[in-house]
Amino acid sequence: MTDRPFGASLKRVEDARLITGNGRYTNNLYQPGMLHLAVVRSPYAHARILSIDTAEAAGMPGVMGVFTGQELRDAGFGGIPCAWVVPDSDTKTPEHPPIAVDTVRYVGDAVAIVVAETEQQARDATYAVDVDYDVLDAVTDGRGATADGAPQLHDDVENNLCFHWTVSGGDIDAAFAAADVVVTETIINQRLIPVAMEPRAALARWDVAMEELTLWVTSQNPHIARFLLSLDTGIPEHKIRVIAPDVGGGFGSKIAHYPEDSMVIFASQKTGRPVKWNESRSENFLATTHGRDHHQEVEMAATSDGKILGLRAKVWANLGAYLSTASTGVPTILHGLMLSGAYTLPAVHEDVYGVFTNTTPVDAYRGAGRPEATFMVERMMDLVAQKIGMDPVEVRRKNLIPPFTEGHEVITGLVYDTGNYEPALDLAMEMVDYPALRKRQAQLREQGRYIGIGVVTYTEICGLGPSEVAGAVGFGGGLWESAIVRFHPSGKVNVMVGVSPHGQGEGTTFAQIVGDQLGLPVGDVEIIYGDTDLTPMGWGTYGSRTTPVASGAIMGAIAKIKDKGVKIAAHLLEASTEDIEFADGKFSVKGSRDKSMTIQDIALAANTAWDMPQGVEPGLEASAFFNPSNFVYPFGTHIAVVEVDPETGEIELQRYAAVDDCGPIINPMIVEGQIHGGIVQGVGQALWEEAGYDEKGSLVTGTLMDYAIPKAESFPSFELGKTETPTPVNPLGVKGVGETGTIASTPTVYNAVMDALLPFGVKTIDMPMTPERVWRAIRDAEGGH
Amino acid sequence: MKVSITVNGAPHEADIEPRRLLVDFLRDDLGLKGTNIGCDTSQCGACTVHVNGRPVKSCTILAVQADDASVTTIEGLSGNGQLHPMQEAFREMHGLQCGFCTSGMIMAAVKLVEDGGDLSELGIRHGLEGNLCRCTGYENIVRSIQHVVREMAAHAPLEGDEAMEHHRTLREAEEMAGRRQS
Numbered sequence: 001m002t003d004r005p006f007g008a009s010l011k012r013v014e015d016a017r018l019i020t021g022n023g024r025y026t027n028n029l030y031q032p033g034m035l036h037l038a039v040v041r042s043p044y045a046h047a048r049i050l051s052i053d054t055a056e057a058a059g060m061p062g063v064m065g066v067f068t069g070q071e072l073r074d075a076g077f078g079g080i081p082c083a084w085v086v087p088d089s090d091t092k093t094p095e096h097p098p099i100a101v102d103t104v105r106y107v108g109d110a111v112a113i114v115v116a117e118t119e120q121q122a123r124d125a126t127y128a129v130d131v132d133y134d135v136l137d138a139v140t141d142g143r144g145a146t147a148d149g150a151p152q153l154h155d156d157v158e159n160n161l162c163f164h165w166t167v168s169g170g171d172i173d174a175a176f177a178a179a180d181v182v183v184t185e186t187i188i189n190q191r192l193i194p195v196a197m198e199p200r201a202a203l204a205r206w207d208v209a210m211e212e213l214t215l216w217v218t219s220q221n222p223h224i225a226r227f228l229l230s231l232d233t234g235i236p237e238h239k240i241r242v243i244a245p246d247v248g249g250g251f252g253s254k255i256a257h258y259p260e261d262s263m264v265i266f267a268s269q270k271t272g273r274p275v276k277w278n279e280s281r282s283e284n285f286l287a288t289t290h291g292r293d294h295h296q297e298v299e300m301a302a303t304s305d306g307k308i309l310g311l312r313a314k315v316w317a318n319l320g321a322y323l324s325t326a327s328t329g330v331p332t333i334l335h336g337l338m339l340s341g342a343y344t345l346p347a348v349h350e351d352v353y354g355v356f357t358n359t360t361p362v363d364a365y366r367g368a369g370r371p372e373a374t375f376m377v378e379r380m381m382d383l384v385a386q387k388i389g390m391d392p393v394e395v396r397r398k399n400l401i402p403p404f405t406e407g408h409e410v411i412t413g414l415v416y417d418t419g420n421y422e423p424a425l426d427l428a429m430e431m432v433d434y435p436a437l438r439k440r441q442a443q444l445r446e447q448g449r450y451i452g453i454g455v456v457t458y459t460e461i462c463g464l465g466p467s468e469v470a471g472a473v474g475f476g477g478g479l480w481e482s483a484i485v486r487f488h489p490s491g492k493v494n495v496m497v498g499v500s501p502h503g504q505g506e507g508t509t510f511a512q513i514v515g516d517q518l519g520l521p522v523g524d525v526e527i528i529y530g531d532t533d534l535t536p537m538g539w540g541t542y543g544s545r546t547t548p549v550a551s552g553a554i555m556g557a558i559a560k561i562k563d564k565g566v567k568i569a570a571h572l573l574e575a576s577t578e579d580i581e582f583a584d585g586k587f588s589v590k591g592s593r594d595k596s597m598t599i600q601d602i603a604l605a606a607n608t609a610w611d612m613p614q615g616v617e618p619g620l621e622a623s624a625f626f627n628p629s630n631f632v633y634p635f636g637t638h639i640a641v642v643e644v645d646p647e648t649g650e651i652e653l654q655r656y657a658a659v660d661d662c663g664p665i666i667n668p669m670i671v672e673g674q675i676h677g678g679i680v681q682g683v684g685q686a687l688w689e690e691a692g693y694d695e696k697g698s699l700v701t702g703t704l705m706d707y708a709i710p711k712a713e714s715f716p717s718f719e720l721g722k723t724e725t726p727t728p729v730n731p732l733g734v735k736g737v738g739e740t741g742t743i744a745s746t747p748t749v750y751n752a753v754m755d756a757l758l759p760f761g762v763k764t765i766d767m768p769m770t771p772e773r774v775w776r777a778i779r780d781a782e783g784g785h
Numbered sequence: 786m787k788v789s790i791t792v793n794g795a796p797h798e799a800d801i802e803p804r805r806l807l808v809d810f811l812r813d814d815l816g817l818k819g820t821n822i823g824c825d826t827s828q829c830g831a832c833t834v835h836v837n838g839r840p841v842k843s844c845t846i847l848a849v850q851a852d853d854a855s856v857t858t859i860e861g862l863s864g865n866g867q868l869h870p871m872q873e874a875f876r877e878m879h880g881l882q883c884g885f886c887t888s889g890m891i892m893a894a895v896k897l898v899e900d901g902g903d904l905s906e907l908g909i910r911h912g913l914e915g916n917l918c919r920c921t922g923y924e925n926i927v928r929s930i931q932h933v934v935r936e937m938a939a940h941a942p943l944e945g946d947e948a949m950e951h952h953r954t955l956r957e958a959e960e961m962a963g964r965r966q967s
Contacts, residue, residue, distance in 0.1 A: 011876050018884030019872040019891065021819015021859035028818035120802075120809075197823045197831060197885040197919050248821070248885030249919050281824035503883030503920050669879045673925055677882065680922035704828035704917070712913040712923035717906065741922075 006516035009669035012508040013526075017246075024245040026201035026216050031274035034203070035064055037267050038122035039260065039277070040112040040129045041286065042104035045138035045358035045697020046151060049102060049131060052112055057128040062121035064271050066129060068112050069099030072266050078232040080259055082323035083224070083476040086332045089163035091354070094154035096322035098232075098259035104133070105153050105321035106358050107698055108286025110259055115267045115275060138358035138697035142318030143295045145357045153321060153356045162319055162354040163328060167336040169411035170347030175310030179301035183383035188766050189372045191293035191318065191691040192684075193701070194365050195709050198248020199279035200288055204264035208272055212239045217261060219244040220254045221540020222500055224477060226532045228257040228325070233265055244530040247502030251681070252364030253288050254502070255542050256325040260287070285702045290691055291365020293318035294331065294372050300380040301347075304388055306395045310347035311339055313376065317354050320361035326475075327363045328354055333473045334369025334461070334543075340410035341377040342421050342459040342635055343399040348411050358697040364542060366681055367742040370460045378456045378747035382754065392751070393434065396457045397425065405728075407630070414461065416633045417727045420661075424723045425457050428637035428659040431721055437641065445759060451654070452756025454640045456748040462544035462736040463632035463729065479545070480627035482536040483553035485514065485561055487620035489607040491600030493518075493525045495557075498538015499550045500530045504738060505670040506546055512666050513551055513732070517558045518599055519585020536623060544736025547666070548632050548729070555731040556624025564620060565602045571613035572597060572605060632727045632735040636660035638679075638744040640752040646760065649775030651687060651753055653714065658744070659721040662737040671737050672720055678741020679718060684710040685742075686749040688768050708768075757781075788852040792817070793861025801848050807841075808832045810848035811858060819859040819888050823917070830916030833889035834858045840896040842889075842915070859888035862895065870933050871895045880929030882920035890916050894930050904934050906957045931957070 017023055054066035079095040099110045112129050116122035137151040144150060145160040153160055176182060203216040213235050219225045222242040230237035247254060260277050267275040279287065295316040301309040317331035336350050381399075385392040401408055403420040410416060434453070441451050464470070467478040484496040495514055501507065507527045515522035528534055538550065562582055569587035570577040579590045588596035597605075602620065605611070609618035641655040658675055665671050688708035692700045701707040726733025746767075753769050754762065761781040765773050789798050792815060801810060811817045811834070820843060823831030832843040835857040843856075862869045871891050874880065881887040890913075897912040898904065909930050910923070918926060 009879075012879070014884070015876040015881060018881055018887050019868070019875050020863060021817070021888050023819070023821070023884050023887075025818075025821065025885065027822075028812075119813075195919055197829065197883065197917065198821070199823070246884065249883040251919070281826065281829070505882065673879050673882060673921060676922035676924040677920045678922070681919070703826045704824050705826050709917055709919065710922075711917065712910040712927060713907075715910070715923060717927070718922070718924055 004516050005512040005522050012505050014507050026218050027278045029216055031205055034274040035115050036119040036122045037275050037277040038114050038126045039110050040126045042109045042111055044135050045107050046136040047104050047133035050134055051132045053130040057125040060125040062117035063125045065115045069097050069101040072099055076234050077262050081231050083325045084329040086328050086474045089165035091163040092157045098262040113263050140357050140359050140693040140697050142355045143316040145355045160356040162356055165332045165352045167412050168349045172310050172347040172349040175347035176301045179309050180304035181387045182301050183387050184299045187296040189292050189294040190767050192291045192689050193691050194251045194253035196249035199284040201278045202261050202264045203276040204268040205274040206268040214241045216243045218247050218254050220250040220542050222532050223538055224540050241533045244500050250502050251366040256363050289324050289363035290360050293362050302384045306390050306398045308399045313350045315352045318357050319354050320359045322361050324361040324363035330364050330369040335373045337412045337414050338370050338373035342457050344401050345411050367739045370743045374458050374743050375747045382751050393455050417630050417729050418725050420725050424659045425637040427721050428639050428657050431657045432639050450756040451643045452752040454748045454752030456744050457637045458744045459633050459635035460743045461631045463548035464543035464545045465631040467627050479539055481538045481550040481553045482625045483557050484623040485557040487603035489604050491603045496528045496535045497550050498536050499546045500541045509666045544738040548734050548736050551732050552626030552730040553624050557622040560622035567613050567616050568602050569597050628729050630729045632729050634662045634735040634740050638748040640748045642752040644756040646778050649771035657719040660740050661723045661725050663726045663733045663735040674737045675741045679745040680710045682742040682745030683749050685746045690768050786849050790851050791855040805848045806844050807846050807848045807851050808843035817858050817860050821885050831886050831889040833892040840893050874929040874932040878925050878929040878932050880926045886918045
């Protein structure tokens with residue numbers, strides 16, 4: 001054991017304010033003179049707007065103004081930009097006005113806004129806005145929307161086809177020709193609703209005299225928000241300050257630049273007063289991006305002894321009515337390039353069709369593309385195992401990529417950083433005593449009880465990523481990070497970072513890194529994030545990139561601080577720089593430990609600058625930028641044990657073991673928390689969660705009464721294990737862990753349920769595997785009665 | 786309507802719209818922003834406060850229904866600069882991430898433990914039925930509450946069946962804590 005803060009489960013610095021009700025969430029903020037904005041939303045999935053009568057609403061108590069899309073357009077507010085256009089895919093980017101002008105394209109599309117003295121007055125007045133619609137036919141199904149004769153959303157997008165993208169590698173036809181077995185499956189990776197516990201909110205303050213904007217907003221990436229806002233509002237970027245205060249979870253749904261950002265800015269400019277919009281949960285279901293929604297037709301070719309030969313798929317990815325900020329990248333780059341999974345795959349071909357439908361826009365949701373890839377691969381592995389009568393673990397073991405440390409190129413063209421998959425598999429099997437479980441399964445089956453075991457060996461791409469790759473794949477920004485480490489005269493430290501954590505705890509883990517590297521008490525280091533005026537440029541918190549990428553920038557700044565400290569110490573201790581060594585927060589002269597200065601001494605000396613070495617600037621502050629050389633690829637094995645009651649279709653999740661490899665762990669407590677949360681969210685997809693639309697395009701799961709997010713009572717306590725394979729991609733060797741749980745747990749639990757149902761001959765069940773669906777599947781397989 | 790509501794020990798007289806929810810009265814009229822609003826259908830529990838000693842989702846009742854009542858919010862849970870043991874436990878056991886559900890979760894958990902009942906792991910999980918969290922997967926929330934149960938047991942020797950029950954609860958909590966180390 002050591003006392004080093006790196007690797008210690010230190011309690012979080014974020015918690016003091018959050019456990020006492022002092023969280024600074026956007027909707028808790030107030031500005032003098034603040035008005036409130038409410039949005040009139042379309043009740044129709046597809047309609048032409050014939051007229052909007054705002055007169056009655058405008059006369060209601062407290063109302064300061066009612067505005068339409070045309071007024072925003074006239075004021076120079078442009079369409080909401082899509083920030084990711086994948087090359088070689090012929091992507092169409094139809095205009096997305098912040099408030100609909102002629103046509104509404106999904107239930108919840110904004111039609112008008114009301115600004116009033118109180119939130120209640122603003123909401124009341126929305127009901128008095130009279131909109132006359134000509135209702136059009138709607139289409140909500142991604143595959144169906146491409147059919148001839150389907151309702152058309154955008155004039156310039158034929159058959160609603162936004163893009164067609166392919167990934168191809170190896171000789172796929174030869175692979176299938178050589179196969180002993182081919183398994184096929186239709187997978188509906190259903191639409192999910194992120195439901196961060198904090199709905200969105202935005203508060204704009206337009207300073208008329210200075211022509212400056214401050215926007216407080218529930219964002220995962222305030223710097224991206226500022227950049228995009230400067231494009232569509234016309235306010236120059238240097239005149240915009242975006243602040244993401246405490247943000248109550250995001251899971252991808254707070255990456256996008258949203259129409260409401262533009263609305264509050266417009267309203268603040270129009271009224272000359274600060275304006276806040278706060279999303280209700282019901283609005284959140286309609287107006288905040290959804291996730292997943294793939295229709296996948298998949299085939300896998302294999303030999304009779306379990307070698308995988310090829311994977312071929314067609315995917316219809318439902319993008320919703322408009323392109324959200326990152327939406328086209330999710331079903332392509334983040335999905336299609338991960339089809340090799342943790343396996344040696346000789347050939348792959350996938351066609352992805354991105355499709356517009358009359359539904360809420362779809363964008364990143366925890367895992368973003370990788371869950372859709374991992375589920376596909378891991379489901380097909382189990383089908384191969386079944387077909388050839390081999391244990392699913394053995395099929396996986398036969399195909400796992402052997403250990404590599406120098407990079408490994410897979411058939412999709414990605415080069416994985418490091419991998420050593422089998423030890424994670426072995427550990428997970430040992431944790432659950434896999435052979436004993438199989439024995440018990442057989443015994444219980446004889447008693448008419450059905451337990452199932454699901455095993456998934458995954459890897460995933462995160463730590464986004466090299467900026468050159470971002471450019472090459474059409475992402476409209478960079479993916480590097482920056483940090484400033486600033487010593488104050490007293491030896492206390494502020495670290496400013498461009499990422500913007502919102503629950504992941506980097507306010508603590510980053511302080512641990514700095515404390516560890518510079519020999520400082522962790523409490524002497526404060527991390528500042530979430531404010532574009534206070535922090536240097538950064539691309540935000542998503543894609544499990546915050547720790548692997550931003551830590552590289554912090555380490556770069558730390559190296560500069562150490563270098564400067566050595567120069568100052570050498571000067572003040574009258575030694576040469578070569579003779580100064582730094583350890584445990586002290587600069588010492590080699591061989592004479594009594595001649596030393598603490599880093600706090602150096603901070604004071606540098607900040608007073610009474611006696612600096614020749615040519616060295618005052619101050620002890622350094623800034624660094626870090627552009628990683630590759631993505632990182634955490635991996636692991638998850639195992640679930642379920643019991644299914646065939647009489648009721650109910651599923652009990654009895655055990656869940658997860659072995660994850662995210663490299664060296666800075667704070668085990670926080671890493672475990674990320675894994676717990678990820679597992680539960682992924683199990684939610686397997687068993688309960690689904691966004692549903694009726695034939696007219698109304699969201700029928702539009703409240704928490706209808707959309708089932710996981711509850712505490714549905715889970716056992718999790719069993720976690722780890723292996724530790726550092727990545728060479730960043731100085732600390734760390735890999736992201738925010739999404740691994742979600743990526744692995746959906747297929748793990750799904751496969752476990754299907755394993756339990758093998759004796760009944762059930763071939764497939766659509767997610768979520770509700771008791772009704774399970775019960776019906778059993779009945780249907782038994783021939784129905 | 787005129788109401789008189791005691792909040793965190795301080796009496797408040799107010800003239801409020803009959804349709805005003807208790808949570809809006811707390812947040813917007815009294816400025817007690819520690820109670821968050823996570824939904825509009827009374828599912829999420831983020832707005833849980835204590836009304837006359839009972840846990841109540843403050844979005845489910847009108848402020849006028851709290852006339853003459855005594856309300857405790859997260860801001861009133863700790864006193865004299867001392868955190869409530871449940872607050873301490875949530876920090877100790879990492880029972881929160883983004884923190885948005887936390888006020889309600891802590892207020893519900895305090896009553897769950899105070900009310901006694903089944904404080905086994907499963908009992909706690911069932912007891913949290915009315916509170917949603919999207920970050921933690923509940924694991925460390927359960928551990929936080931078990932931590933408080935353990936601390937309480939350590940300070941209050943019990944006898945007979947009650948002792949047996951607590952013994953079982955403690956053993957479970959320790960097993961969970963042990964599993965975490967693996």
